[in-house]
Amino acid sequence: MAEQKSKPTQDRGMSAGRRAFLKATAASVAFPYVIPASALGNTGTTAPSNRIVMAGIGIGNMGSGDLGSFLGRDDVQYVAVCDVKRDVREGAVNRVNQKYNNRDCKAYRDFREVMVRDDIDAVHCATPDHWHAIIVIEACRNGKDIYCQKPETKTLREGKLMIDAARRYNRVVSGGSQRVLEDYRQAVDACWSGSKGAVRSINVNVGPFPTDCNKPAEPIPDGFDWDMWLGPAPWAPYHPHRCSGSYSIDGTSWRSFRDYSGGGMTDWGAHHFGGATFAMDVREMEPEEVIFHNENGRKFATCRFPNGKLLHHNYPGRGNLDVEFAGDPIPSKPVPGYAGTGGIYGDFIDCVKTRRRPFRDIEYAVHTANVCHLFLAAYELERSLKWDTARQQFVNDDEANRLVDVARREPWVI
Amino acid sequence: MTNEQIAKMTLTAGAATLVAAGAVAQTNSAEVNKAFETLKTYDWGADRATLNPIDHAIIATHSDAVARQALEKKLVDALAGGLSRSAQDYVCRKLRVVGTSQSVDALAALLTDEKTSHIARYALERMPGAEAIAAMRDALPKVGGKLRAGVIGSLGVRRDEASVAAIAAFLGDPDKDVARAAAQALAMIGTPAAADALSEFAKTAPADMKVPVADARLLCAEQLLADGAKSEALALYKALNGSDQPPQVRVAAIKGMLAASTKK
Numbered sequence: 001m002a003e004q005k006s007k008p009t010q011d012r013g014m015s016a017g018r019r020a021f022l023k024a025t026a027a028s029v030a031f032p033y034v035i036p037a038s039a040l041g042n043t044g045t046t047a048p049s050n051r052i053v054m055a056g057i058g059i060g061n062m063g064s065g066d067l068g069s070f071l072g073r074d075d076v077q078y079v080a081v082c083d084v085k086r087d088v089r090e091g092a093v094n095r096v097n098q099k100y101n102n103r104d105c106k107a108y109r110d111f112r113e114v115m116v117r118d119d120i121d122a123v124h125c126a127t128p129d130h131w132h133a134i135i136v137i138e139a140c141r142n143g144k145d146i147y148c149q150k151p152e153t154k155t156l157r158e159g160k161l162m163i164d165a166a167r168r169y170n171r172v173v174s175g176g177s178q179r180v181l182e183d184y185r186q187a188v189d190a191c192w193s194g195s196k197g198a199v200r201s202i203n204v205n206v207g208p209f210p211t212d213c214n215k216p217a218e219p220i221p222d223g224f225d226w227d228m229w230l231g232p233a234p235w236a237p238y239h240p241h242r243c244s245g246s247y248s249i250d251g252t253s254w255r256s257f258r259d260y261s262g263g264g265m266t267d268w269g270a271h272h273f274g275g276a277t278f279a280m281d282v283r284e285m286e287p288e289e290v291i292f293h294n295e296n297g298r299k300f301a302t303c304r305f306p307n308g309k310l311l312h313h314n315y316p317g318r319g320n321l322d323v324e325f326a327g328d329p330i331p332s333k334p335v336p337g338y339a340g341t342g343g344i345y346g347d348f349i350d351c352v353k354t355r356r357r358p359f360r361d362i363e364y365a366v367h368t369a370n371v372c373h374l375f376l377a378a379y380e381l382e383r384s385l386k387w388d389t390a391r392q393q394f395v396n397d398d399e400a401n402r403l404v405d406v407a408r409r410e411p412w413v414i
Numbered sequence: 415m416t417n418e419q420i421a422k423m424t425l426t427a428g429a430a431t432l433v434a435a436g437a438v439a440q441t442n443s444a445e446v447n448k449a450f451e452t453l454k455t456y457d458w459g460a461d462r463a464t465l466n467p468i469d470h471a472i473i474a475t476h477s478d479a480v481a482r483q484a485l486e487k488k489l490v491d492a493l494a495g496g497l498s499r500s501a502q503d504y505v506c507r508k509l510r511v512v513g514t515s516q517s518v519d520a521l522a523a524l525l526t527d528e529k530t531s532h533i534a535r536y537a538l539e540r541m542p543g544a545e546a547i548a549a550m551r552d553a554l555p556k557v558g559g560k561l562r563a564g565v566i567g568s569l570g571v572r573r574d575e576a577s578v579a580a581i582a583a584f585l586g587d588p589d590k591d592v593a594r595a596a597a598q599a600l601a602m603i604g605t606p607a608a609a610d611a612l613s614e615f616a617k618t619a620p621a622d623m624k625v626p627v628a629d630a631r632l633l634c635a636e637q638l639l640a641d642g643a644k645s646e647a648l649a650l651y652k653a654l655n656g657s658d659q660p661p662q663v664r665v666a667a668i669k670g671m672l673a674a675s676t677k678k
Contacts, residue, residue: 116622116625141662143660143661143662164636168632168636168669169662169663169666170662170665170666170669171662211462212504212507214458214460214461215458216458216459217459234503234532234536235529235532236458237458381476382473399476399511399512402511402540402541404540405540405571406510406539407564407571408532409564410531410532410561410564410565410567410591410595411560411563411564411591413570413594413599414598
């Protein structure tokens with residue numbers, strides 16, 4: 001990853017026709033993009049020609065919730081939905097068409113057919129985690145902005161590739177944890193106010209770790225493209241627990257299993273560690289070391305950031321989002337927030353229009369995911385590891401570096 | 415050398431021997447041996463926990479090369495002994511972490527089989543050493559269809575310069591997955607030869623390959639720039655700033671030209 005990166009800047013693009021603007025925003029030109037009042041319909045709703053045209057990819061469970069949140073906005077128009085489950089995509093098509101009282105929304109099984117449509121500005125992705133990097137990168141190279149559910153990555157290598165794709169093509173890429181801003185406000189406000197001093201450390205209690213799945217084969221349900229669901233993950237027989245999108249992390253959903261997720265460490269870790277790094281104001285950094293502790297069989301770990309701040313995981317005797325302060329009070333800082341209206345979804349849409357970077361910009365989201373992955377690597381190997389943020393490699397540890405990524409099942413390559 | 419130094423060395427060597435003996439013992443413990451026996455009949459639906467002693471032995475042997483080598487050999491022998499797909503899957507996952515040149519032949523034998531090619535790459539793609547790359551390079555002419563895309567992708571991840579010509583030959587493959595994998599792999603390899611192959615293909619690329627090839631050329635340019643090949647990178651960027659390119663590609667090309675022109 002490119003050194004310790006500067007904080008994402010507020011890129012703006014040239015004012016032009018909406019689609020040309022969205023696709024061709026040049027970084028060197030800076031004008032605010034404002035939808036003129038004359039472009040609004042008489043009812044006060046956004047005229048169809050000025051709505052952000054969207055598609056949804058992975059639209060069951062969390063994807064269904066995301067779809068509803070975007071669909072409720074009058075500045076968004078859905079024209080496509082994509083899912084490997086026929087009943088899910090047909091249900092979503094009906095839902096969208098009912099909303100607009102037309103039959104314009106099209107259903108897709110393969111996201112690549114969605115990405116090549118010139119009339120789509122932005123997509124939301126809520127597939128299982130093992131698909132995120134491939135879909136985000138494909139969106140960027142096809143000139144589309146994307147809102148991607150958390151955890152945004154499944155491996156360390158994926159993160160840099162996703163950031164690079166977003167920056168290369170000047171795309172708005174938002175991560176998907178609304179909790180980072182909304183759930184930990186007490187800790188964030190306490191830290192950013194400076195009244196208790198500087199933050200020395202924060203502890204996060206989260207889990208469990210992902211496990212291997214060896215479930216037996218069961219018949220593949222009619223209308224379910226199992227091979228596409230597996231995608232880049234190793235082949236395995238269909239089992240409903242292997243691919244259930246429920247929010248359980250107890251071995252009955254894909255969130256439990258190593259090939260598709262980092263278990264609770266990334267599923268809830270994306271929220272908790274995201275909140276903790278926000279509170280500590282280290283969103284623009286990655287840890288440079290993860291220290292593994294084994295005290296009489298009690299295992300816990302600590303990430304150390306370049307500025308010395310510590311992020312503990314399961315530190316004995318400390319609660320979740322427990323903050324350790326040090327020193328005298330320090331000056332307060334204004335807490336950043338969402339743009340636009342409508343929470344994290346409104347933030348994304350506003351940024352699509354203005355070309356600003358969203359609150360949960362992919363760079364910040366990847367840094368949080370990397371915290372999760374670094375902890376997982378240390379626990380898997382049961383030793384401390386040093387992380388070279390510029391090279392995106394562990395330092396002098398060939399074995400650990402094998403965990404930086406996984407080979408993808410053919411034909412998927414990133 | 416003082417007596418004190420000698421005594422300290424002896425103690426250190428003794429401690430190391432004890433650690434090694436402990437690790438070897440763990441590698442050959444009843445639990446580990448039982449797990450390897452279980453592996454012979456392990457299949458989908460079996461209790462994954464029965465293999466945990468092997469997982470633990472991997473951690474325990476981290477600092478003991480002899481014990482680790484012995485453990486790796488057990489895994490390789492198991493693989494050669496005929497296992498279910500689930501058991502092969504397990505062994506390859508372990509070899510991803512502990513595999514060395516000692517494992518390469520056994521893994522290479524799996525590369526051409528549709529059922530095992532990916533899981534063999536799972537172990538080989540991130541295995542240090544030239545042998546792992548050579549095994550995948552040698553497999554490329556022997557595999558077809560989807561497997562070909564996979565092997566090409568892994569050679570790209572490893573930035574195997576020796577594969578540029580072989581991979582470039584697949585840029586025009588009628589199987590779009592293979593063609594896209596070839597473009598992506600050449601981008602990752604990122605040498606002047608890879609750039610030339612991509613640029614040559616771009617002249618006649620079919621419509622559905624224009625974006626993948628433009629993307630590959632942009633990635634290739636970034637790689638060239640990072641490696642100090644500024645003029646080659648600049649040439650790629652300039653070629654991508656034409657009116658025949660999609661807007662997002664032109665934006666990227668302009669940014670690339672700026673980056674190249676300011677790079678020292």
